[in-house]
Amino acid sequence: VQLQASGGGLVQAGGSLRLSCAASGRTFSSGIMGWFRQAPGKEREFVAAIRWSNGGKYYGDPVKGRFTISGDSAKNTVYLQMNSLKAEDTAVYFCAARGRDIILVYIRTPAQYDYWGQGTQVTVSS
Numbered sequence: 001v002q003l004q005a006s007g008g009g010l011v012q013a014g015g016s017l018r019l020s021c022a023a024s025g026r027t028f029s030s031g032i033m034g035w036f037r038q039a040p041g042k043e044r045e046f047v048a049a050i051r052w053s054n055g056g057k058y059y060g061d062p063v064k065g066r067f068t069i070s071g072d073s074a075k076n077t078v079y080l081q082m083n084s085l086k087a088e089d090t091a092v093y094f095c096a097a098r099g100r101d102i103i104l105v106y107i108r109t110p111a112q113y114d115y116w117g118q119g120t121q122v123t124v125s126s
Contacts, residue, residue, distance in 0.1 A: 001025035001115050005095040007080075008120030009064050010039040014082045015124070021095030021117055023076040032098040033071060036110055037122075046108035047093070050078060053115035060108065062088070073100065087126040092119040 007019040019035065032051025046060045048069040057069050066085075071078035078095065096110070097119035106112045 002098075003095045003097060003105070003115055003117035005093065005120045008093060008122045010125065011085055013087055013124055013126045015085050016069040016081070016121050017085065017118060017122060019080040019093055019095075019122075021078045021080075023095075023097055023115070026099065027073075028097045028099055029073040031077075031100050032113070034058075034096050034100055034107075034108065034113070035069065035078075035080050035093055036096055036113075037089075037093045038119075039091040042091075044094070045072045045091075045112045046110075048080060049096075049107050050103070051107070058104075066126055081108060083121070085122075085124045087124050090121060091122060092126050093122050094119045 002024050003005050005021045023058040033038045035047040048059045068081040096113035096116045098113045
């Protein structure tokens with residue numbers, strides 16, 4: 001199983017970026033796909049996830065109203081549209097996936113995800 005993330009880069013504060021993640025090797029149509037991020041010296045932080053069973057979308061508090069997750073379960077693909085970027089959004093962004101459904105209280109927990117992409121750097125200059 002591979003998760004291939006792309007779309008990171010350098011952007012000025014207030015700008016936008018769109019991340020993409022394509023999974024191969026198995027289907028996640030019964031589970032979850034999402035994004036986490038990790039800044040230097042900090043723990044991995046939940047950004048957003050989409051739950052394919054009901055199409056539910058979930059966001060971390062720091063990104064609500066600015067980031068939008070979308071995707072296509074049939075194509076095993078998830079996207080993260082990031083608008084109004086801030087310097088504090090600077091981090092390595094990781095795509096993550098889980099093959100089965102999840103109790104919602106755990107959706108923000110990295111250990112609940114079975115597969116991870118290699119990460120893509122997002123740098124926001126102020």
